[in-house]
Amino acid sequence: MEYRRIGRSGLKASVIGLGCNNFGLRIDRKASLAVVHRALDLGLTFFDTADRYGGGGRSEKFLGEALGARRRDVVIATKFGNPLGDTPFATGASRRYIIQAVEASLTRLGTDWIDLYQLHRPNPQTPIEETLEALNDLIRAGKIRYIESSNFAAWQLVDAHWTARERGLAAFISAQNRYSLLDRDLEREFVPAASQHGIGVIPYSPLEDGFLTGKYKRDKRPTKGTRLAAWDAVREAVLTDANFDKLAILETFANERNHSLAELALGWLASQPQVATVIAGATKPSQVAKNVAAGNWRLSPADLEELDAQLATR
Amino acid sequence: MEYRRIGRSGLKASVIGLGCNNFGRRIGYEASAPVVHKALDLGITFFDTADRYGDDGASEQYLGKALGTRRKDVVLATKFGYRMGEGPYGLGASRRYINDAVEASLKRLGTDWIDLYQLHRPDPQTPIEETLEALSDLVQAGKLRYFGSSNLAAWQLVDAHWTARSRNLTAFVSAQNRYSLLDRDLEREFVPAAVRHGIGVIPYSPLENGLLTGKYKRGTTPPEGTRLGNSTELGDGMLTDANFDKVEVAERFARERNHSLVDLALGWLASQPHVSSVIAGATKPAQVEENVAAGEWRLSQTDLEELDAQIAAA
Numbered sequence: 001m002e003y004r005r006i007g008r009s010g011l012k013a014s015v016i017g018l019g020c021n022n023f024g025l026r027i028d029r030k031a032s033l034a035v036v037h038r039a040l041d042l043g044l045t046f047f048d049t050a051d052r053y054g055g056g057g058r059s060e061k062f063l064g065e066a067l068g069a070r071r072r073d074v075v076i077a078t079k080f081g082n083p084l085g086d087t088p089f090a091t092g093a094s095r096r097y098i099i100q101a102v103e104a105s106l107t108r109l110g111t112d113w114i115d116l117y118q119l120h121r122p123n124p125q126t127p128i129e130e131t132l133e134a135l136n137d138l139i140r141a142g143k144i145r146y147i148e149s150s151n152f153a154a155w156q157l158v159d160a161h162w163t164a165r166e167r168g169l170a171a172f173i174s175a176q177n178r179y180s181l182l183d184r185d186l187e188r189e190f191v192p193a194a195s196q197h198g199i200g201v202i203p204y205s206p207l208e209d210g211f212l213t214g215k216y217k218r219d220k221r222p223t224k225g226t227r228l229a230a231w232d233a234v235r236e237a238v239l240t241d242a243n244f245d246k247l248a249i250l251e252t253f254a255n256e257r258n259h260s261l262a263e264l265a266l267g268w269l270a271s272q273p274q275v276a277t278v279i280a281g282a283t284k285p286s287q288v289a290k291n292v293a294a295g296n297w298r299l300s301p302a303d304l305e306e307l308d309a310q311l312a313t314r
Numbered sequence: 315m316e317y318r319r320i321g322r323s324g325l326k327a328s329v330i331g332l333g334c335n336n337f338g339r340r341i342g343y344e345a346s347a348p349v350v351h352k353a354l355d356l357g358i359t360f361f362d363t364a365d366r367y368g369d370d371g372a373s374e375q376y377l378g379k380a381l382g383t384r385r386k387d388v389v390l391a392t393k394f395g396y397r398m399g400e401g402p403y404g405l406g407a408s409r410r411y412i413n414d415a416v417e418a419s420l421k422r423l424g425t426d427w428i429d430l431y432q433l434h435r436p437d438p439q440t441p442i443e444e445t446l447e448a449l450s451d452l453v454q455a456g457k458l459r460y461f462g463s464s465n466l467a468a469w470q471l472v473d474a475h476w477t478a479r480s481r482n483l484t485a486f487v488s489a490q491n492r493y494s495l496l497d498r499d500l501e502r503e504f505v506p507a508a509v510r511h512g513i514g515v516i517p518y519s520p521l522e523n524g525l526l527t528g529k530y531k532r533g534t535t536p537p538e539g540t541r542l543g544n545s546t547e548l549g550d551g552m553l554t555d556a557n558f559d560k561v562e563v564a565e566r567f568a569r570e571r572n573h574s575l576v577d578l579a580l581g582w583l584a585s586q587p588h589v590s591s592v593i594a595g596a597t598k599p600a601q602v603e604e605n606v607a608a609g610e611w612r613l614s615q616t617d618l619e620e621l622d623a624q625i626a627a628a
Contacts, residue, residue: 154469155507162476189503193469 001043001292006276007200009173011115011146013075015270016295017046018288019204019281023062024054026227027283032059036066038285040074042292046277048176048202050079050120051101057108064109077116078105079150081123093123095134102143118148118176128160129167136169148202150176154189161197172199174276179203181212181250181265182243191274200276203269207280211238212265214251218244249310259297262290267297271304315357315606320590322512323487325429325460327389329584330609331360332602333518333595337376338368341597350380352599354388356606360591362490362516363423364393364434365415371398371422378423385425392419393464393490395434407437409448416457432462432490442474443481450483462488462516468503475511486513488590493517495526495564495579495625496557505588514590517583521594525552526579528565532558559628567621573611576604581611585618 002015018039023032036047047067053059060078067074080101083091091097105114117138119131135147149157149172157175164171175194179186180203194201207213209227216222216239222229228238247261254264269278280291299307316329332353337346350361361381367373374392381388394415397405405411419428431452433445452458463471463486471489478485489508493500494517508515521527523541530536530553536543542552561575568578583592594605613621 153503153506154467155472155503155510158469158472158476159507159510162472162480166476166480189467189469192467193473196469196473 002270002295003045004276005200006116006146006202007173007194008198009146009200011075011173013046013277014044015275015277016044016266016291017048017077017202017277017279018044019279020047020049020059020063021053022059022281022283023049024056024058029058029062029065031283032062033066034285035282035288036063038288039282040067040070042288044288044292045074046077046279047074048077048204048279050082050118051105051108052079052082052084052120057104060105060108061110064111071111075115076109076111077118077148078109078114079118079120080105081120093119093126093131095130098131098134098138102138106143113142114144116146116148116174117144118150119172121151122149122153122156128156128163132160132164132167132169132171136164139170146170146173148172148174148176152177154193157190157199158193158197161199171197174200174202176202176204176279178205179269179275180206180208181268182208182238182246191272195274201272201274202276202279204279206269206278207262207265208238209234211243211247212250212261214247214261246311250307253307253310257303260294263294263297266291266294268299268304268307270295270297271299316584316609317359318590319514320430320460320462320516321487321508321514323460323514325389325487327360327591328358329589329591330358330580330605331362331391331516331591331593332358333593334361334363334373334377335367336373336595336597337363338372343372343376343379345597346376347380348599349596349602350377352602353596354381354384356602358602358606359388360391360593361388362391362518362593364396364432365398365419365422366393366396366434371418374419374422375424378425389429390423390425391430391432391462392423392428393432393434394419395437395464407433407440407445409444412445412448412452416452420457427457427459429459430462430488431458431460432464432488433466433486435465436467436470442470442477446474446478446481446483446485450478453484460484460487462486462490463513464490466491468507471504471513472507472511475513485511488514488516490516490518490593492519493583493589494520494522495582496522496560509588515586515588516591516593517589518593520583520592521576521579522552523548525557525561526564526575528561528575532562560625563624563628564621567624571617574604574608577608577611580605580608582613582618582621584609584611585613 003012004015005012049059049063081093138144161171228235251261254261269275282288317326318329319326363373363377395407449461475485491500542549565575568575583589596602
């Protein structure tokens, strides 16, 4: 397993991380524990969750319980800022809310500190100065170690960076955004911006809800129990002819190199220098093993160019 | 004519500007001068050119000559950065180059100062600090009054703003980018970023090379001598079914309100609070009149929403 620095920070994490959003949602406590334990055994050190995952904070609870005494050997990353309820104080990025949210996450995770605390989405109702100051205070207080943004626009990332810099506050060391072989919009503005300021990129949905595993076939209804079967809107957006065309190219490219489609999807991201760690979810221990194997593949510059060329001709 | 502040600066300009990129290319001096004179007579105070417009700086030369003693009554905006000469010192945004470029533009324009000096495109080979320092020095020296950006990405705009701020340099007051009813990409990231830092947006190509004048019709060959007709490459990219769908919706929307398509294309931009001045080109005095009349229209909030809904459904 490769361990990379997250951005320009001193924090290192495994290049393949475990996404824990299925815990308490698609899989129960027992299955979640098995997934975490396999991840630990395979050398994964980056565990990504959120207060909101699993409903009632179950993902954080299951993760904390599963880590147990091995908590000190890993990087726990969790998030705040998406609504947890309907009241005005159940969401946001205000100082008022953040302090409440961090305490709740610490309790659920059963730990004294969070390694990487992430603003789940930009909050237009709170000045970024206030958010950064509150997070900075939590770092001084020892409750969190580093901070990250999620779902920011490129300009917001740069704005937050300079705001922190101007005020001598801790800055976001990384940015978690949607990024995959199918959705490379991030490369247009976001990756150059992150690169300019040494901010690590942490892609989520690298397998595009399972589409990049190849389990969905053109002109076939998604199998019951798969994620895209449940989400009509997502299904319509993802299971398009254009995407199936791309998928065919990717699959051929991977197979010609004795790799699977999923290996290409994760290995391609791990081959990007600006990527710190790739968050891959799992509902079974065997999927964790697959993700780890995939993350070992580093495409050569020639392969990366060849793949771009093939995708461009489609 | 409405005169608006350019961003948060104290500089005011007419909400409809004259784009001078045709001077020395599609029209000679004899035809350029009447266009400038008509613009002056109609109260236009914003004249936008660039060192590279026309052959060998012809656009700047014609504009300077046509303005004559009325130069003091207008805002003269020009640009630098694209290749103007051979070798490594013939383009860019280095201090070395900028000092040459500004002298050459001043000479061609026949003036002692430029009101708005715009970086024509980002220069990845020069740190933005160097560019901003050189431009700030030229403001101090009295050769420039203000400077602006063009074709920057949203994150670069924010980065440049903070760089200037952190070093007490003059900052870009404006951002000239492609923006029209047909190409609203700017609204996604760029406009929020510009608004955040009080940078005025100056749209170019508001008529999309004439597509928003209605002179091109679906399924018919573009007229001889028109821009999209002369260039297959431009034409193929623009004369698409998707664009014609939008153009037809826009045309109907304008008609129902007793306006032309051109009125809508320019009036819609002038109705955006973040827009400082809309650059509209002209090859005949009559077009200047048309542009000025179009720029009088302010769409109501209801109309703006209705138009968005209709275009979204197209």
